[in-house]
Amino acid sequence: MDLLKVTIDNQTIEVPAGTTILQAARLIGKEVAPPAMCFYTKLKTSGGYCRTCLVKVSKGSEKDPRPMPKLVASCRTTVMDGMEVQNYTSPEVVEARKGVVEFLLINHPLDCPICDQAGECHLQDLSYENGRSHSRYEFDRRTFDKIDIGDKIQLHMTRCILCYRCVKVADQLTPGRVHGVINRGDVAEISTYIQNAVDNEFSGNMVDVCPVGALTDKTFRFKSRVWFLKPFDAHRDCDKCSGKTVLWKYGKEIYRVTGRKDQWGEVDEWICNTCRYEKKAPSDWIEEGPRQIDRHSVISQNMYEAGTKFVDSPETLPKKQLS
Amino acid sequence: MNDGGAEYAKIGIGRSTVLVISASGNINNPGVYEIEMGITVDEFIFSDQYCGGITNGKRLKACVPGGSSVPILPDYLVCKTATGEDRLMTYESLSDGGFATGSMLGSGGFIVYDENQCIVRNTWNFSRFYHHESCGQCSPCREGTGWMEKVLHRLEKGMGNMGDMDLLVDVAKKIEGNTICPLGDAAAWPIAAAIRHFRHEFEYHVLHPEKVKDPKHGYREPIMPKAPSAVTA
Numbered sequence: 301m302d303l304l305k306v307t308i309d310n311q312t313i314e315v316p317a318g319t320t321i322l323q324a325a326r327l328i329g330k331e332v333a334p335p336a337m338c339f340y341t342k343l344k345t346s347g348g349y350c351r352t353c354l355v356k357v358s359k360g361s362e363k364d365p366r367p368m369p370k371l372v373a374s375c376r377t378t379v380m381d382g383m384e385v386q387n388y389t390s391p392e393v394v395e396a397r398k399g400v401v402e403f404l405l406i407n408h409p410l411d412c413p414i415c416d417q418a419g420e421c422h423l424q425d426l427s428y429e430n431g432r433s434h435s436r437y438e439f440d441r442r443t444f445d446k447i448d449i450g451d452k453i454q455l456h457m458t459r460c461i462l463c464y465r466c467v468k469v470a471d472q473l474t475p476g477r478v479h480g481v482i483n484r485g486d487v488a489e490i491s492t493y494i495q496n497a498v499d500n501e502f503s504g505n506m507v508d509v510c511p512v513g514a515l516t517d518k519t520f521r522f523k524s525r526v527w528f529l530k531p532f533d534a535h536r537d538c539d540k541c542s543g544k545t546v547l548w549k550y551g552k553e554i555y556r557v558t559g560r561k562d563q564w565g566e567v568d569e570w571i572c573n574t575c576r577y578e579k580k581a582p583s584d585w586i587e588e589g590p591r592q593i594d595r596h597s598v599i600s601q602n603m604y605e606a607g608t609k610f611v612d613s614p615e616t617l618p619k620k621q622l623s
Numbered sequence: 624m625n626d627g628g629a630e631y632a633k634i635g636i637g638r639s640t641v642l643v644i645s646a647s648g649n650i651n652n653p654g655v656y657e658i659e660m661g662i663t664v665d666e667f668i669f670s671d672q673y674c675g676g677i678t679n680g681k682r683l684k685a686c687v688p689g690g691s692s693v694p695i696l697p698d699y700l701v702c703k704t705a706t707g708e709d710r711l712m713t714y715e716s717l718s719d720g721g722f723a724t725g726s727m728l729g730s731g732g733f734i735v736y737d738e739n740q741c742i743v744r745n746t747w748n749f750s751r752f753y754h755h756e757s758c759g760q761c762s763p764c765r766e767g768t769g770w771m772e773k774v775l776h777r778l779e780k781g782m783g784n785m786g787d788m789d790l791l792v793d794v795a796k797k798i799e800g801n802t803i804c805p806l807g808d809a810a811a812w813p814i815a816a817a818i819r820h821f822r823h824e825f826e827y828h829v830l831h832p833e834k835v836k837d838p839k840h841g842y843r844e845p846i847m848p849k850a851p852s853a854v855t856a
Contacts, residue, residue: 349761351801370800399797403766436790439773462759481759486769488759 306379308332308355309389321374321385322353326564333564334387335397335426337404337511338463339375341566346468347375350461351400352426356393359384371396394430401431407442407486408512409458416454417513419526422565423461444489449479450498452577453507453515457489460514466490466506473570474500490514501540504576508559508567519577520556529555533588536579540572546591554580563594635660639713642728648735651675664688664710664717665702668735681737684847685821688717689729691749692809694816695742696726697848722816738845742824744838746817747775753810764807767798771814778825781832788818788825823849 303314308325309332315324323341325333334355339347347353353375357368362382371393374385387393405427412418444457462481467490470479478498482491492498498506506515529548536543548556557576559567579585634640639660647653650668652675658667668683669676677683686701687693704710705724710717717728736745754772759765771794777783795811802808818825824846828835834844 348803351761351763351803354801373803396797396801399794400762400801403762403770403797406766406770437770439770461762462765464760483759485755485757485759486765488765 302381304379304381304383306381306383306385308385309387315379317378319379321355321357321372321377321379321383322347324379325355325374325385325387330563332387334374335422335430336375336564337422337426337461338465340465340468340509341564342570343465343468343509344472346465348373349464350404352397352404352430354393354396354400356386356390357383358386358390397430398432401427402436404461405431405435406437407458408461409441411459415456415459415513416516416521416526417459417510421513422511442486447491449492450503450518452504452518452573453498454518454521455490456514456516459512460490461512462488462490463511465509465511466515469506469509470498470503473502473505476500479503479506501572501574502570504573505559505567505570507576508561511565517556517558517576523555524550531591531593533560533591534585535588536575536585538572538575541575542569542571543575544569545571545575545585547585547587552582554582554585560591636711636713637715639715639728642712642731644712644731644733646674646733646735648733649678649681649737649740650735651678658712660711660713662712663702664712667712667733668701674733674735677735677737679737681739682845682847683735684738684740684845685736685742687726687732687734687736687813689727690732691734691752692812693727693729694722694725694812695746695820696816697820697850699848699850700724700820722812723819726816738847739839739841741779741835741838741841741846742817742821743775743779743828743835746814747772747779749813750775750810753806756806757810758804758806761803761807763798764802764804764810767794767807768810770794771798771810775814778828779835781828781835783825783829785826785829787829788822791815792818820848 302317304317305312305314306324308328311328311332313324313328315327322334322336322339334353336353337350339353351373353373354371355374356371359365360368360383361380404423408423412424418424447455449455464481467480471477479490479492481488483489507517529550532547532549534545534547544560545557546560547554548558557579559569559571561567631640641657641659643655643657645655656673667673683698683701685695685697687695702710704719714728717726719725750768750772754768757764757768771791774787774791778787791814795815798807799811800808827846834840
């Protein structure tokens with residue numbers, strides 16, 4: 301297949317046809333990749349909702365060099381040969397993204413001190429890296445009636461940013477649709493149909509895909525902060541899923557089990573609820589060793605034992621931290 | 624249409640041929656009119672064949688020429704463009720001057736305001752509509768329309784402050800063009816335009832909270848648009 305040449309923030313890469321701008325940027329590296337709150341590589345039709353990945357296409361393609369009139373969602377726009385894209389180099393994009401982050405935060409409760417997601421929350425990272433330092437919103441934040449969606453997952457609707465990822469998981473990973481979005485506009489909320497409990501073998505993955513603390517692990521609720529735990533790669537023979545997981549341990553005790561997430565915060569392989577919720581004894585697992593975590597992550601603040609390789613060579617550091 | 628394409632193309636000016644306009648607001652003959660494009664806006668508003676002029680002989684204050692989503696025009700820009708030419712009922716003429724001094728013909732929802740109408744209240748009403756209409760898929764529109772409505776509600780009730788106008792313009796700018804569908808643009812344009820042309824009226828709402836508590840305050844003290852030349856003088 302022919303490769304298409306695309307230039308993002310002055311860095312050129314060749315990618316096969318059908319690649320989106322976001323995926324091409326991720327291939328180049330973290331310093332040009334736009335943030336994404338709703339796009340998830342493994343979920344079909346995800347993306348396009350959150351608008352944090354907006355980029356400016358300054359040259360459409362080699363054949364038609366006109367720039368695109370508006371900023372485009374990079375997760376949904378495929379590259380063309382000779383396309384030139386501006387992400388962090390365009391003040392317009394940075395300003396628009398700042399606006400999007402502000403919009404996402406105006407109705408977010410900012411209850412990070414009591415939120416289980418704190419420390420591994422994509423919205424925290426997003427607002428820290430791309431947002432403004434103060435809020436201009438002076439009204440009551442919206443609230444919702446509490447809904448119990450089962451004994452495995454805790455729903456905090458106020459924290460939801462309506463990324464639709466969990467809806468796609470429910471749609472694509474589990475038989476039968478039990479989870480969707482009801483209402484519209486700024487009163488839209490995720491909910492299970494007539495409040496049925498979400499109980500099927502892969503529903504736990506909704507917790508992993510949730511970028512914020514709207515869906516959290518009920519069995520891990522208020523047990524610990526994620527940065528006090530040490531993640532270890534582990535696996536077990538599972539007849540339902542790959543069995544490849546991360547154990548979050550404090551001492552010898554396993555506090556929770558999650559899927560393995562790559563550097564973009566997306567899980568490599570879905571895991572089943574048996575692995576996630578029922579296997580919490582150390583004897584259930586074969587440990588592979590400590591998991592590598594970006595040393596700038598809040599999770600790595602309590603240093604690992606010797607033998608763990610830190611990712612700290614100057615080439616791999618994000619540029620803004622170097623300067 | 625029965626006479627063939629060539630005959631049809633003779634109607635109107637250029638790309639603008641015939642359009643069904645739904646005229647409403649403070650006019651003597653509100654209704655739906657099929658017009659041949661190319662007549663002047665002045666003729667459309669004041670001739671008896673169409674709108675029949677402003678009710679009770681009042682002054683024209685403002686006009687939304689193409690449905691609630693397009694920028695509102697103050698009196699001095701409705702019938703004349705910024706360059707002093709007659710404004711015609713065509714797509715091209717109504718968008719003359721861009722958004723700074725022009726508007727759009729849009730879908731032909733023609734709304735006329737007389738001197739007693741409150742632009743702040745009207746803008747709030749529009750934003751309330753777009754807040755309600757937002758589907759909630761993409762974040763700028765879902766969150767932004769509600770935010771703008773709340774700020775405008777505060778201004779309308781006389782509880783706003785002077786920074787609100789700049790805040791609204793900035794929020795509108797952040798929504799415009801960044802959403803999936805054009806509803807975000809449609810929510811942002813009328814607010815940005817109202818502040819562009821009627822900022823003094825928003826300021827009046829901040830400075831005279833006790834007067835604007837009465838929704839009919841415009842009937843006692845009409846606030847007319849200020850042309851840029853009048854502002855500098």
